Amino acid sequence: MEKPDHLINRITLVNILAESYMIESYLQMTPYDSIAKDELARQYYKDLFQRYKITNEQFESSIAYYVSEEKSAEKLLNDASTMIVSKKSDMFATEEAGTDLPN
Secondary structure (H helix, E strand, O other), X not given: OOOOOOOOOHHHHHHHHHHHHHHHHHHHHOOOOHHHHHHHHHHHHXXXXXXXXXXXXXXXXXXXXXOOXXXXXXXXXXXXXXXXXXXHHHHHXXXXXXXXXXX
């Protein structure tokens, strides 16, 4: 596959994928109200893409490029999975630290 003009670098894409997974997990736990849930998803992704200064087209073409080869796809997904576990561990560590505070 030909390299896209505005390819997102792999490390940044790993972070975006990890955050995207977390967004999707949150949306799955959100009570079903199709209009509100769809709007919430749009807003989360809009915020995510604005933070990384990317477009949806850049995201999609970068994903397609990196997953066009099996080894590249596997590494990308493994790195995103590792990032998710790390973010989850950080989140739980922060929550646990908060419970140790004196009343």
